[in-house]
Amino acid sequence: MTLLRKPLEVPSVTAKDNWTPPAWALLECKLFETLNQAAKEFVQKYVRPDGTLIWRSEWPGMDGSDDPYEGFMYLALLYALGGDEELREMSLRIWEGVTWQWTEYGQIYRDFDSYYDWMHHGEGYLFFYFLGLAAPSHLKNVQRAQRFASFYTGKDAEAHNYDAEKKLIRSPITGSRGPRHEMSEEDWCTHRGILDNYLAPFEDIPGVDFASGTCPWSDDHVYGNLIRIMNERMAKGDVPLNLNATGPIANAYMYSGDAELKKWVLDYVHAWRERAEQNGGIIPDNIGLSGEIGEYNDGKWWGGYYGWRWPHGFLTIIEPIVNASMNAVLLSGDMNYLCLAREQLDRNWELGHEENGSWVTPTKHFDSGWTSYRLPNPLYPIHLWTVSMAEEDAARADRIDKLSYDLDIDVPEYSGTNPITGKNTKHYNGNTVQWFHYMRGKNPDYPKQILEANYKLVSRQLQKMRSEEGDPNNWISDGFSLGALSSIHKWQEMCPVYFEGLLQLTLGSPMHTSHGGLQHGRVRYFNADLERPGLPDGTAALVEALHADSVTLNLVNLDLFADKQIIIQAGMFGEHQFEIVTVTSQEDHVQETLPANNKWFLVKLLPGAGIRLHMTMNRYVNQPTYETPWANPQNTGRISGREK
Template identity: 60%
Template sequence: MRQTNRSNSTTGTIYSRDSWTAPTWALMERELIDTLNEAAVEYVRRYTREDGTIVWRSDWPGMDGSDDPYEAFMNLSLLYVLGGNEEIQRLSRLMFDAITWQWTEYGQIHNEFDAYYDWMHHGEGYLYFYFLGLSDPQSLKNHQRAVKFAELYTGNNPEVPNYDANLKLMRSPITGSKGPRFQMTEEDWVTHRGVLDDYLAPFEDVPGVDFASGKCKWSDDAIYSEIISRMNERKAKGDVPLNLNATGLMTNAYMYTGDETYRQWVLDYLDAWAERTQRNGGLIPDNVGLSDTIGEYNDGKWWGGYYGYRWPHGFMSIIEPLTNACMNAVLLSGDRSKLDLARSQLDRNWELGKEVNGKWLVPNKHFDSGWTDYRIQVPTYPIYLWSVSMAEEDAARVDRIPYEDHFRSIDMPTISGRNGVTRKETKHYIANTVPWYLYMRGQFPDYPERILQQNLELISIQLEKLRSPEGDPTSWDWDHPYSIHQWQEFSPVYFEGLLQMMLGAPMHISHGGLQHARVRYYDAVRKRCGLPEDVSALVEAIGDEFVTLTLVNLSAFEERELIVQAGSFGEHQFIYMESFNQSGRKVGERELDGKWLPVTLASGAGIQLKLHMKRYVNQPTYETPWSMEAEGATAKLIRGRNQA
């Protein structure tokens, strides 16, 4: 049974006077935070005006685009969650509002939310908004936005009928504040034409296109017209698994409000896809029509939907939103069996594989001719499941994959942001989920120092690029559609290694995943999120019922007070503590009963804590230890004159 009582939320204070020799990782963490504080300010100054608007072109066509600037600046908010300074918080608020305004003027955003697009891109863009819940939970503006955005998808607003509440069905793959987009236009896709020339065709019967070539000339007017026509006939109506990323939006609203409506929406929508999977013989279909019929607009085929098994990315676009939704369902229900649908699809994908040159490869795509595009299964998705479940069955799903060929071996770990095989930059510089997993499994003991050093190197590389003539936005070809990605390419505000070490979790899934964590921190004196200055934190081990955490105060003069929270959203509960000194000798133990643990560190002191916990027993929330004291904590949402 979930606990909701706040009376036992905080445990008694832990006080450490044990002097510690500063560990290298601790010094590197503080160097990273200090460097990021300065780099972030320089980055914003380089690419924005005083009011936060981005230095760029005066117009932007098509439906694409608002996700990209949000993605480029979203880590400002997440940096503040870790311990960035107050200027970082100011900039994170400024940039979200400025981007929302600027892309409203361009025409992509309506009523503060994307007018219409798919949940691959909504998922990417609204990560920023979810991070604001962690960094700025007392904001009335964002609380109200959370409710307003979620209400776009409840099915209760006849003017924005994105969702069929009876059938538990999204009515289109393209949705937003203007409702479902059943008829796309050539203008909607205009910014993609050059990009998609290098992709396979979305259909096998486009006139003038050799589907087997794996290329499709969207830049050819005749071909382009045929593609849009077929998309409207076959892909624009009904539901697709990609829409499961919307569970993040609803979970976000729940954590602001505690409204059971949003929690139930997530659980019901996941159940609806589980039923469709069962109806399809255990394999999740990639398209259902408005009547909830599989393949309704696709000649009865369970494959071939928008962002489905055929186009454009294949299985990734199925398993990724499903993983996000299953993790959200566990968070909201406490029931770890909610991971089963994602598990079943990983297993089914594995069973469909075949051995090639001594390695087990799985199909990534399905064409009319059958399964194809065989690859090594991506190990990150079962790692995310394992990080939630702590179940050996999920570890086994990771360990069966020959991931040393998918990523560099642990002897040559990736530089954050670079895939070890392709050497291409990875999305949002999230590249080291596998090495983190190995560290948590006791197989990579020097990972903390190595990943933190690489994190510092990455920032240095990015700053050099930013300061170069190439990084001058006035020199960019703004007419090129790729220019909308430039800010991400030049951002130095990346910190995957720092986040992993501090929070004891992989960095979020880049297409819409909430930032789950085993622990997070508050500065007890300043009454804000993040570590106090001079304090470093390292999660050294996690298990089903414990986390091993080391805290060090690097100040030689000042004691520091912090609060450790059980889970990103207070979803866990501390029940018992063992403490150790730097030599590993036990120096204390105590029973606990709360989601917040205050710790005071004397100057130069450190402590290792083995914190025993019950997981997923508390209602997840953006509540802080001081929520009820905060200005505006009891403020009611604002209602317009035409609202009841």
């Protein structure tokens, strides 16, 4: 056994009982091994040695950098879970390469998107957040995190995105160059062919039949009118989508512990709750620069950018609200910050009606009123439940028709039975409902089912990547056409590094929301022998039960020749605190009870040994941080230039 190079004053226990390897443990280890190999093949095929991607020589418009980041971001998260050591360096190299490449294309400035919306920022900067888990003391990123946050706190001299007095972000289109109050036709050029099939953003665009549900962006005359009207009505002021900006602020806080960053997140969430209250309980989707609701939309509270009318409706309103509410609780420990999300879910539910035996709720609001009624989505209350562990949030999920565990239905994201791994969800993240059922005592076979499904998904993705469709030379074009947008999604479509079930089972958490949610977790792990994040090779973990004040966790060492040392952390960011640890056998017989009173707990696993731990805990009582048992990014040296 390799001894810790730096002694840790943390409680520990030694697992001596030889366990018969459970099926889930064997599958976890096989999946780790397969993902490690798949990740390296993926990188070898699409990435140059300098970290840039094999792709075209030019890319216009403001869109685009989020997609390559999304295609490779799971390399960092896989490493943080316990993937191969070289994935850490691959992740850092690719992030640098993509950042440089899209800087050269023109979308990125000062290592951050020049300007775009917080649906796409949210997607792209997941990679950066995962690097905080994988390489928390990486000096460049420690400093970048603070700079990125300054773009939205009002402290950056160039990017005036935030009005600190009115607590509003000045535009839906923001970034390192500040708010974009005047969008150009070039900004949107890569989207024109795609958006032809979308609803028009306004009901009075000359030459457009709004009732048709489509809008001819490819028509030059219509396109000119679209950009003009969007600039008049959408480009100035705040929108709910901007709540995703709490992500980089919370990320920076995890590196620095700066109280001003925490205050910013809490103030901004509170400001949006006040706006909802002013609007009779429904969150408005456009706030003018003066702070007035509907300032540029004739007083209408609907009609803003990524708002109630266009293009996705409730999805891009509730998701950033949930993300921001969870971030606020993470930083403060105050569950009252979930109220904004809860209130919007409840108000939306109340606006629903029964249709064909199911309760449907409105996802859009036109000038004529509420419309586009659909089955409500259980994912949002489930995410809230993982934070609150409150029955009221579980009930918000349970009340949704079609969520019933016994139903076998055709809507994949609502299926309560077999795992879903089709491309009907972003990043193949489609099993939050099934995991929720497992945590609620249903479907004990879920761990085996989801790991087998994940393995099949990796196999399927590898076949696609190795096919003619996966050849990057077929995507490259030095020209540009209205249909060119599709090639920028290819890395996501070919990526074989998807592991939703592995993450759920080891961390005791659903996978993050795809448009900017931090990856929360009830626990995470560190390899004490190698002093790095993640589970050691040949070990497996299963969170089998969650309660408001406890977690039940199984650890197994499948290696019959070497000891393994695992440090369990209470919370993804150390935000929780372990209290009492009860050790049980594989047959669930109590063996010993010992105090923990720490955010870390060390388990020494003898060869072939396993252990079940019932760990009581106080949640959200510690400052969340990227600190590891061996290093704290707050102690990382800073580099600063001379004063100008």
